[in-house]
Amino acid sequence: MSNKDAHILLVDDSAFMRNVLKNILEKEGYKNVDEAGNGKEALEKIKAKKPDLMLLDVIMPEMGGIDVIKKLGKEHKIIVVSAVGQDKVVEEAKEHGAVGYIIKPFDNNQVVEEVKKILA
Amino acid sequence: MISRSDKIRVLIVDDSFFMKKLLKELLLTDEMIEVVGQAKDGEEAVVKARELKPDVITMDYNMPGLNGVHAIQEILADPNTNEPSIIMISAYTGEGSEEAMEALRVGAVDFIQKPSGELSLDIDKIKDEILEKVHIASRARVRTYTHIKRVKKKKKRPRTLAVKVVVIGSSTGGPPIVEDILTSLPDNFPAAVVVAQHMPEFFTNKFAERLDRLTALWVKRAQDGDTLKAGQVIVAPADTHFSLEGSNGERTIHLRERHETHRGPRPNIDEVMGEVAENYGSEVIGIVLTGMGDDGRKGIELIKRAGGYVIAQDPQTASIASMPEAIIKANLVNEILRPEDIITCIKKLVT
Numbered sequence: 001m002s003n004k005d006a007h008i009l010l011v012d013d014s015a016f017m018r019n020v021l022k023n024i025l026e027k028e029g030y031k032n033v034d035e036a037g038n039g040k041e042a043l044e045k046i047k048a049k050k051p052d053l054m055l056l057d058v059i060m061p062e063m064g065g066i067d068v069i070k071k072l073g074k075e076h077k078i079i080v081v082s083a084v085g086q087d088k089v090v091e092e093a094k095e096h097g098a099v100g101y102i103i104k105p106f107d108n109n110q111v112v113e114e115v116k117k118i119l120a
Numbered sequence: 121m122i123s124r125s126d127k128i129r130v131l132i133v134d135d136s137f138f139m140k141k142l143l144k145e146l147l148l149t150d151e152m153i154e155v156v157g158q159a160k161d162g163e164e165a166v167v168k169a170r171e172l173k174p175d176v177i178t179m180d181y182n183m184p185g186l187n188g189v190h191a192i193q194e195i196l197a198d199p200n201t202n203e204p205s206i207i208m209i210s211a212y213t214g215e216g217s218e219e220a221m222e223a224l225r226v227g228a229v230d231f232i233q234k235p236s237g238e239l240s241l242d243i244d245k246i247k248d249e250i251l252e253k254v255h256i257a258s259r260a261r262v263r264t265y266t267h268i269k270r271v272k273k274k275k276k277r278p279r280t281l282a283v284k285v286v287v288i289g290s291s292t293g294g295p296p297i298v299e300d301i302l303t304s305l306p307d308n309f310p311a312a313v314v315v316a317q318h319m320p321e322f323f324t325n326k327f328a329e330r331l332d333r334l335t336a337l338w339v340k341r342a343q344d345g346d347t348l349k350a351g352q353v354i355v356a357p358a359d360t361h362f363s364l365e366g367s368n369g370e371r372t373i374h375l376r377e378r379h380e381t382h383r384g385p386r387p388n389i390d391e392v393m394g395e396v397a398e399n400y401g402s403e404v405i406g407i408v409l410t411g412m413g414d415d416g417r418k419g420i421e422l423i424k425r426a427g428g429y430v431i432a433q434d435p436q437t438a439s440i441a442s443m444p445e446a447i448i449k450a451n452l453v454n455e456i457l458r459p460e461d462i463i464t465c466i467k468k469l470v471t
Contacts (some may be wrong), residue, residue, distance in 0.1 A: 015427025
């Protein structure tokens with residue numbers, strides 16, 4: 001089965017970072033990559049349509065990544081994107097149901113591998 | 121650092137008796153400063169740095185025997201000093217600029233350019249600058265950097281218009297870090313880089329020339345009418361107002377005389393970053409390096425609001441932590457990184 005139709009939601013307050021991730025995924029053939037600029041926007045988008053996978057920045061204003069994970073429990077597949085040295089946050093995210101993580105700065109193939117693994 | 125008094129203890133190093141006298145008189149007009157000694161050459165400076173344990177040393181470059189850069193290296197390698205912050209006093213010439221840059225790499229915190237003329241009667245003109253730099257230096261953490269080899273390479277003039285821009289705001293202690301970042305980027309780096317480094321106008325040209333020699337990128341001091349191109353580094357001017365104008369992906373630099381009376385440090389990082397944010401939107405990486413004060417905070421706020429990516433130098437690695445701290449406290453950063461990690465991050469994000 002092809003997973004390239006999977007609906008992927010990128011949640012990051014930086015449009016720059018969303019573009020970087022989106023380009024990586026689209027180059028890999030993923031066609032349905034959607035974006036949200038903060039936790040609140042993410043929750044609204046999820047209400048409208050449940051994504052197959054979320055890539056979630058943990059540090060955001062308004063509603064942080066951890067709060068989003070807590071709220072969504074374990075019903076969603078969430079990959080956490082965090083910077084080096086945020087081990088505590090990553091642990092917390094995993095406890096609340098995150099299924100994978102990507103540490104910045106990342107190589108393109110690290111992102112692709114993690115996404116493939118979860119969508120497989 | 122333990123001081124024997126609350127005053128800033130300064131050692132003056134200069135081979136000219138007259139210059140030493142002028143500097144001493146000037147420094148003593150500030151009641152927070154105490155001149156604890158004077159040295160006439162590099163060797164004497166090394167001995168007195170150990171004996172008198174000053175907080176700050178003003179160091180002339182051209183002296184008989186050990187020159188200023190070598191004296192700095194010996195003093196900073198000596199475990200029996202008080203880890204003094206050293207301010208290089210260099211001549212107001214191209215050569216002097218190069219010496220000042222080398223001094224920063226080996227660990228000088230800052231530099232002051234002596235007005236022209238060996239008997240510097242003009243020194244009163246830069247009195248405020250000297251006093252301010254002594255105060256800043258007294259609060260600085262000493263950092264040393266390794267020597268960079270120059271790139272001997274024919275460069276291709278960049279032709280592609282920039283889509284992405286990396287903008288770097290930097291102040292005291294910053295030039296060696298800017299050099300390290302730029303020397304690590306390849307000649308096919310697909311973004312334009314704009315550098316706003318606090319320094320005197322004369323120096324911005326010299327700094328750009330030096331960066332052009334040291335890096336694989338095409339570096340120039342901004343000129344009115346320059347277009348932002350991928351693979352090009354633009355060094356912002358200090359004394360003129362910097363703005364970007366244009367449309368359809370092409371952005372041209374406009375430099376205008378300043379009218380306002382605002383007396384902040386130059387170039388104004390907020391102004392440069394604000395222009396980049398307004399013109400390049402989310403396709404911007406904004407970086408704030410070491411420095412005193414909070415120039416850059418407002419500019420970074422605009423970058424952040426436009427969706428750009430914001431990096432603060434890890435304050436613990438900064439000579440002066442306040443500039444990066446200001447944007448961290450304001451909740452504006454995506455990442456807090458050491459200089460070497462800033463390099464990795466830029467390379468991975470801009471492809």
